[in-house]
Amino acid sequence: MNSASSQSSLATYRWSGSAKLYLDTPAISTCEQVVVGCYGGNTKAGAQKNEDGALVWCDKEQNWEFALIVDAHYTPQSADLLLDAIESIQPAIVEALTQPISTAFFSLQQHIVTLLGSPAFLKRCREVIGEASCLFCARKDRFLWWLNIGDCVLYLLHPELAYMGQIPLNQRSFFEWVGRTNTFELPVPCFSSGIKELRFGWNRILLVTDGLLEYGSRPYDNPFRLYQAFTDRQEVRETNLSALVQHALKRVHKEKGRDSATIIVWDYYNRQGATYSAP
Template sequence: MKDSWAGSDHKYLDETAVKTIGPITAGLFGGSSESGQTKNEDGFFVMTGDDWEFAVILDGHKSAESTTLVMKEFDKHDDPIRTILCKQPSEAIKQLQEFLSAFFMNPDFLSSCRRVQGETACLIAARKEKYLFWFSIGDCVLHLFHPELAALGEYQQNHRSFYEWVGQVNTFDLSVPCFSSGVKELRKGTSHILLATDGLIECPDLPYVKPEAVFAEFRQRTHEDGVLHLMTEASRAKILDNCTILSWKARVEQEGSMPSDLIK
């Protein structure tokens, strides 16, 4: 299953929307025109398989051209991504990292980036069986909720890195490309994975800078209703920035790693 969207397609100004793509729910709010918003520069690209999900969230600057370029480029490469993620986790994660590095450093792609107006943050997250992988350029966020991790205060997985983009200004055009990536072993049970652009977390009238406040909105609601509630709260607060999230839950049956003194 595959879907994509860019703010240039539909702005969602003063409008909330929820889209379901297999197990993934997308939440969309374009910002408040009353607060001065006139455009939507966010976007996403999503693919799903039997035991994997691949999600890209984009937060453009100056225009949505860079967002659209990256989204369309991923759409053109859906077959190799699917092939990689259908492999065993040990191969899939390694090859996905290599693929994404080559993807962003492709000379033709870099040439196209120089011709667009503006640039975009880009966060990619992929789950394969019990492993969560991410490749992060810029300041979008990846949150993970599991009771065992929450008990230790662990939610955010990636590091928000400012002054990193893809597009007209491009950190992959530097002599040393700048990005961050990581892999997390998911705990046994249900993990909730959520990607968000900064519109969700930077509104001073909402508590969502704290990831525990984000996940609290799902406690007494269905998954889809939780996503819709987050977008409704953003609309109620009349936030200026575009707000986009991708959210899904994954079930893991295997035990996670434990310290040796707790192994029975």
């Protein structure tokens, strides 16, 4: 279900393709400062369904954001299962992100990995049709954490990083999923995770499913072209993020993208010094 709500200082958003397809027409939503763009594909190219999903939680008072982007296969059942499961442990995730930064991300990752590997969740995974790539991301203070299963991509857009050639933070990892085919059924589950210190000034955090990368001339498959598309003259500054997302998804439609494309993006201004900052 597509929804946005707030309880106390927590604002929430959830959407999956089982609720609204957004074929031919991109849809833009917001959860506090976070912008979510959803597009189900061009029907003239054969698009008939949308199997993506997105979840965002923000707490301005506690100074954090948490996001999950999902790209399912065959049906949206595995995406819905993931969204339901993460919502079921919302209190634990919120508690983890209210901890000091020294323990917050460790606690957060433990909760998620424990959930995904639990016997009850694995049983439910065996009952769905299809499987999903999923990318979790959280920002607290001046640090960014992620955990990735599959081929969704997280980008951190900042000119200092782009100058050094670093735009994506994770590598697309194929043949990893959660669902009927499940990495957590292996003797050792396969996923990647990391933590990145944000640079001084504006940092743009961007999560995408592969529908934004694999269409038409594939312009955004090149990280530098994606960086140019989501920045202002290659600088990260205050801007209308909804307009950037709308433009990117309209381009997918114009070039007859068939696959679903989902984007989650927000900005954070880091006022603290970063390692090896310019004087």
